[in-house]
Amino acid sequence: MSQFDNVSVVKKANVYFDGxxxxxxxxxxxxxxxSVGVIFPSTLTFNTGAPEIMEINGGRCRVRLKGDADWKEYGAGQSFAVPGNSSFDIETLELLDYVCHFGN
Amino acid sequence: MSQFDNVSVVKKANVYFDGxxxxxxxxxxxxxxxSVGVIFPSTLTFNTGAPEIMEINGGRCRVRLKGDADWKEYGAGQSFAVPGNSSFDIETLELLDYVCHFGN
Structure with a gap:
């Protein structure tokens, strides 16, 4: 499924971490x-409110969930789950194209 | 109107000019x-196929349409029209948050 149908889209972008x-x-x-978005090459820490599933459409990243010692690598076609009220470190190696599913 | 309702959204981002x-x-x-998007501070030239209306939701830019000598400045709440099969130079002064309406 390359698109979401019968949805609403907020016009204004969400811009985090200085773009x-x-x-x-x-x-x-x-x-x-x-949310549909991109992350430029960087190392960032995201905090979660609701649980999230991050679905990677393109690019490549390494992820370390809060409390984990190890980083795991993800690329196009893969996804990872993050618990609510937690955080994860993400090192984006190549421009990441993603969909974030909230509340999963 | 802060959002578009009853629409489809393509999951994958369009990334131009090296991001x-x-x-x-x-x-x-x-x-x-x-399309809903952002332009980071830069000076770029966009080519049009269909005519476009660029609606600025945030930020500030200077624009020069093809064949024009002068640059005009636009900010939040303003928009400018670009003919089809043409081009425009855009100098983004502050992160531009925009909606581009095609075929207008």
């Missing part, structure tokens, strides 16, 4: 929310 | 298309 991360919010009829 | 411009495509039931 290293740019996303747009996508709202679904059932009240759930996702 | 200086990032957008996502939004598809409407009537077959028209828009």
């Amino acid at each position: 290293k991360c740019v996303s747009h919010s996508v709202l679904f009829a059932d009240g759930t929310k996702k | 200086k411009c990032v957008s996502h495509s939004v598809l409407f039931a009537d077959g028209t298309k828009k």
Whole structure:
């Protein structure tokens, strides 16, 4: 599935970390929310409120979840889950194209 | 209107000019298309196929349409029209948050 249908899109972008991360919010009829975005090469720490699933559409990154010692690498077609009220470190090696699913 | 309703959103981002411009495509039931995106501070030249209206939601830029001698400045709440099969130079002074309306 290359697109989301029957959704609302917030016009204004979400810009984080001085522009290293740019996303747009996508709202679904059932009240759930996702974001579609990119992360430029960088090493960042993201905090979660709701649990998240990060789905990678392109690029490559290494991820370390809070409390984990090891980094795991992910690329196009892969995804990783992050618990709510937690955090993860992400080293983006090549421009990351992603969909973030909230509340999963 | 802060969002587009009943639309489709293409998951994969459009990344132009080495990441200086990032957008996502939004598809409407009537077959028209828009994109929501950002342009980082830079001076770029965009070519148009279809005519475009660039609606600025945030930031500030100076624009010179093809064939024009003068640059005009635009900020949040303003927009400018570009003919089809043409081009425009855009100097982004502050991170530009925009909606591009195609075929207008």
